[in-house]
Amino acid sequence: xxxxxxxxxxxxxxxxxxxxxxxxxxxxxxxxxxxxxxxxxxxxxxxxxxxxxxxxxxxxxxxxxxxxxxxxxxxxxxxxxxxxxxxxxxxxxxxxxxxxxxxxxxxxxxxxxxxxxxxxxxxxxxxxxxxxxxxxxxxxxxxxxxxxxxxxxxxxxxxxxxxxxxxxxxxxxxxxxxxxxxxxxxxxxxxxxxxxxxxxxxxxxxxxxxxxxxxxxxxxxxxxxxxxxxxxxxxxxxxxxxxxxxxxxxxxxxxxxxxxxxxxxxxxxxxxxxxxxxxxxxxxxxxxxxxxxxxxxxxxxxxxxxxxxxxxxxxxxxxxxxxxxxxxxxxxxxxxxxxxxxxxxxxxxxxxxxxxxxxxxxxxxxxxxxxxxxxxxxxxxxxxxxxxxxxxxxxxxxxxxxxxxxxxxxxxxxxxxxxxxxxxxxxxxxxxxxxxxxxxxxxxxxx
Numbered sequence: 001x002x003x004x005x006x007x008x009x010x011x012x013x014x015x016x017x018x019x020x021x022x023x024x025x026x027x028x029x030x031x032x033x034x035x036x037x038x039x040x041x042x043x044x045x046x047x048x049x050x051x052x053x054x055x056x057x058x059x060x061x062x063x064x065x066x067x068x069x070x071x072x073x074x075x076x077x078x079x080x081x082x083x084x085x086x087x088x089x090x091x092x093x094x095x096x097x098x099x100x101x102x103x104x105x106x107x108x109x110x111x112x113x114x115x116x117x118x119x120x121x122x123x124x125x126x127x128x129x130x131x132x133x134x135x136x137x138x139x140x141x142x143x144x145x146x147x148x149x150x151x152x153x154x155x156x157x158x159x160x161x162x163x164x165x166x167x168x169x170x171x172x173x174x175x176x177x178x179x180x181x182x183x184x185x186x187x188x189x190x191x192x193x194x195x196x197x198x199x200x201x202x203x204x205x206x207x208x209x210x211x212x213x214x215x216x217x218x219x220x221x222x223x224x225x226x227x228x229x230x231x232x233x234x235x236x237x238x239x240x241x242x243x244x245x246x247x248x249x250x251x252x253x254x255x256x257x258x259x260x261x262x263x264x265x266x267x268x269x270x271x272x273x274x275x276x277x278x279x280x281x282x283x284x285x286x287x288x289x290x291x292x293x294x295x296x297x298x299x300x301x302x303x304x305x306x307x308x309x310x311x312x313x314x315x316x317x318x319x320x321x322x323x324x325x326x327x328x329x330x331x332x333x334x335x336x337x338x339x340x341x342x343x344x345x346x347x348x349x350x351x352x353x354x355x356x357x358x359x360x361x362x363x364x365x366x367x368x369x370x371x372x373x374x375x376x377x378x379x380x381x382x383x384x385x386x387x388x389x390x391x392x393x394x395x396x397x398x399x400x401x402x403x404x405x406x407x408x409x410x411x412x413x414x415x416x417x418x419x420x421x422x423x424x425x426x427x428x429x430x431x432x433x434x435x436x437x438x439x440x441x442x443x444x445x446x447x
Contacts, residue, residue: 029424032378036415037076039385043412044073046399070218072416074098078216079421090194092255094157094183094204096263097422100216102157103224103262104255104270106232107182107203108193111279116184116201119246119279123238125168128181129153132300143177143211152176155221156294157263159185159202162425163294177222179208182235197251199276206262207231215265226267236275245281250274295429298369299422306367308414309377313359320352366418371427374418381411 047065075098082099094102109116117127129135131153142149150171156163164183172178182205192198207230208222225231240246254274262268323345365373388408391397399405417423 032419039412100263103204108199109201114284123242128167247278301417301420301423305417309363316356
């Protein structure tokens with residue numbers, strides 16, 4: 001039987017517990033996306049101008065400016081532009097969170113999720129931790145101090161509108177600065193490769209050779225080796241050497257061989273071949289499991305957004321406490337009726353407590369991934385930014401570190417975080433009740 005006929009005759013084993021939604025599927029989301037990008041540029045300009053008033057503090061402020069430019073402004077500008085000219089359909093490349101074309105998709109697999117995990121573990125690979133605030137800090141510390149971190153996370157790349165379901169890696173020389181690594185995405189049900197071939201998984205394997213700066217965003221990132229075919233073949237060799245039950249078929253010239261760059265600006269050289277690793281005969285432990293889906297994992301932008309809303313609530317509580325404790329905190333004209341002043345003071349304290357309670361509730365619902373809370377928070381922040389922008393443009397509002405700039409920064413950061421594609425995908429997810437799979441060869445599940 002020919003390769004195309006044999007592979008397309010398989011029952012799909014993909015199980016997507018979540019219904020995929022478009023990244024930006026409404027006018028409001030697109031508006032917030034644009035407002036976030038424009039506001040980030042404005043904030044960068046304000047901070048740059050503020051730095052000239054700080055003397056020696058300029059050095060630290062330039063560092064803050066670089067962080068803002070590299071991790072907020074340039075990524076958002078790239079994301080706006082790539083939504084216009086980068087196609088949404090499969091073209092054999094993953095995409096970065098900023099929308100740039102990322103690493104080449106250079107592997108496909110047939111088999112269940114337990115079989116993927118067992119095959120990779122048997123081949124000497126270690127599953128990478130999910131990237132979060134704690135694991136992100138740990139990999140930075142491990143890289144700087146050249147300490148081993150076998151489960152070091154990898155940055156998110158997107159395929160099918162979502163980041164990788166999981167990743168595996170092999171550390172080199174006892175430091176996460178150099179490593180083999182491969183990301184895996186489960187294919188949607190009944191999805192076919194160009195040419196009508198059905199597979200269960202797609203993967204992108206590359207080798208991290210060093211740590212450096214991204215050519216496109218100026219972020220600190222891993223730099224990959226240009227010879228991605230060498231890493232692809234290394235993955236195939238390790239998996240096939242670990243089990244006689246693994247079979248490999250290669251689609252020659254699946255894509256045209258090309259020289260290009262990934263999302264970090266690193267060169268890519270590939271011959272365009274696509275190996276299909278068949279691990280469906282690999283024996284696994286019959287432990288039941290729910291198939292993973294990256295969209296069901298709370299992303300860091302959602303967590304950051306919730307923390308920013310909560311921090312705003314804490315600031316409001318501090319202000320309420322100050323008004324409650326210090327009777328002179330209010331700017332009341334001399335000779336005012338003491339009784340009236342006391343009433344005003346209690347009204348202000350009550351209003352501040354109400355606002356703080358509302359922000360705490362909003363922070364909790366944002367953290368849980370409620371889309372209405374995300375939209376409401378961004379709406380309030382957009383209104384606050386517009387008011388500040390009008391006041392700044394007309395000269396009635398001064399934006400400095402000592403006045404309104406910190407509050408403006410929080411509102412802009414909130415929109416940037418919650419309008420990101422990962423936060424949007426998480427908030428718009430629709431949870432399905434997935435069918436458990438046992439991991440025995442031949443098992444399959446579907447929605």
